[in-house]
Amino acid sequence: MSLPVYFAPMEGVTDAIYRRVHHAHFGGVEKYFIPFISPTQNLVLTPRELRNVSPEANTGLxxxxxxxxxxxxxxxxxxxxxxxxxxxxxxxxxGCPSGTVTAKGKGAGLLLSASDLDRFLDGVFSGAQLRVSVKTRIGFSSPAEFDALLDVYARYPIHELIIHPRTREEYYAGTAHRDVYAAAQARTSLCLVYNGDLFTAEACRDIERAYPQTAALMLGRGMLANPALAETYAGGAPLTREALRAFHDDLLRAYEAAYPPRVVLGRMREVAKNIACCFEEAQKPLKAVHKAGSMAAYADAVSRLFDDYELSPAPCFCAQR
Ligand SMILES: Cc1cc2nc3c(=O)[nH]c(=O)nc-3n(C[C@H](O)[C@H](O)[C@H](O)COP(=O)(O)O)c2cc1C
Structure with missing residues (x-):
């Protein structure tokens, strides 16, 4: 039995349209996490935030x-x-590592001081009327910080603690500290979700075997490259070129119905850069996607990718793009 899979939130990529089209084409995702909303002093949700979280934009998933x-x-x-x-x-x-975010003490900035985090969580959990889960990194500067942070988390009824075992300073570089995740499992009774560098169904099964207390897996970049990853891990068929093309084309149509061409081009270039990972030796069309300055140039580059290149036998995310 495979573990439940959560689609990671990815600001600027997994917006409501992306989630809806993904859900229409591929299975295997138990929960789609929506990229963050960031309330400020004025206590209003921006139109963009509302578009993303409104129940109508998320029906059926x-x-x-x-x-x-x-x-x-x-x-x-x-x-x-x-x-x-x-x-x-x-x-x-x-967990957000962006400098503009952490400078304000938000995202991974919350991890700078265990006592401040404690005070903040105390305020959150004394008033929360719904389940609160937390998505965390293992420290700001060093993985050694996680013991103290985990002690803080353990004081609260966190619905699920999603751990990306890297520090803020590591961003996405190097290897995830799975040893820190393993140690956390041994030390806590919180419900843990593993997130980080799961790019193939085999990598998902490895985590399942190595850390049997894991309640679920959260997949991010692996799903952007191979949108069938969760479904394949759950025992479904591997990705096909036809399924990928149908997903791409529907996504393009959905963005075109919602946004002006300049916005569509920006969104779709990102989508295509990610799915190009699934093709063998696709540097040339990938470069053309990067350079595409119009929807016509984009369509041409994507047609070349789908028509002239082989889908890799193990389609998965690749970092060097
Ligand atoms: C472009 C991009 C945007 C992201 N936006 C968010 C976000 O809004 N909230 C969040 O918690 N994590 C965000 N993340 C982090 C991912 O949710 C995830 O933790 C990270 O990609 C590691 O998982 P992976 O190795 O499976 O990709 C973002 C990551 C990327 C690459």
């Missing part, structure tokens, strides 16, 4: 919104808005 803040009152305000929309779970972002 199980979506979990995410909040990025260091202010418990702001978190609770956002959680209430989301509860009013019908959501039963909200996720706290304690």
């Amino acid at each position: 199980r979506a979990v919104p995410q909040v990025l803040t260091k202010n418990a009152a702001h978190f609770l305000w956002a959680a209430q808005q989301l509860a009013d929309m019908g959501y039963e779970e909200v996720n706290l972002n304690a």
Whole structure:
């Protein structure tokens, strides 16, 4: 039996349209995490945030919104808005490594001080009316920070603790610290979800075997490259060129119906760069996708990719793009 799979939130990529089209084409995803909303002093959701979290934009799939803040009152305000929309779970972002975010003490900035994190979580959990899960890194500068952070997390009824076992300073570089994840499993009774570098069904099965207490897997970049990854891991058929093309074309149509060409081009270039990983030796069309300055140039580059290149026998994310 495979573990449940969660689609990681990816700001700028896995928006409501992406999630809906993915769900229409591929199975295997138990929950889709929505990229963060970031409440500010004014306590309003921006039109863009509303487009992403509105229940109408997420019908038919199980979506979990995410909040990025260091202010418990702001978190609770956002959680209430989301509860009013019908959501039963909200996720706290304690992992975003971006400098502009951490400089404000948000995202992975929450990990700079275990005592500040404790105070913040105390405020969150004393008022939260719905399940709160947390997506965390293992420290700001060093993996050694995680013991103290885990002690803090253990004091709260966190619905699920999703661990990306890298520090903020590592961003996505190097290898994930699976030893730190293993040690966390041995030390906590919290429900743990593993996230990080799972790019093939075999890699998912490895985690399942190595860390049997794991409740679920969260997949990010692996799903952007091979959108059938969760389905294949769950025992479904591997990705085919036809399935990938149908997904791509529907996504393109859905973006075209919603956005002006300039926005569509930006979105689709990102999509195509990711799926190009699934093709053998596809540097040439990939370069053409990068350079495409118009939808016509984009369509041409993508046609070349699908028509002239072989799908890799093990289609998966590749870092060197
Ligand atoms: C472009 C991009 C945007 C991301 N946006 C978010 C986000 O909004 N919230 C969040 O918690 N993580 C975000 N992440 C991190 C991913 O959710 C995930 O933790 C990370 O990619 C590691 O998982 P993976 O190795 O399976 O890709 C983002 C990552 C990328 C590459």
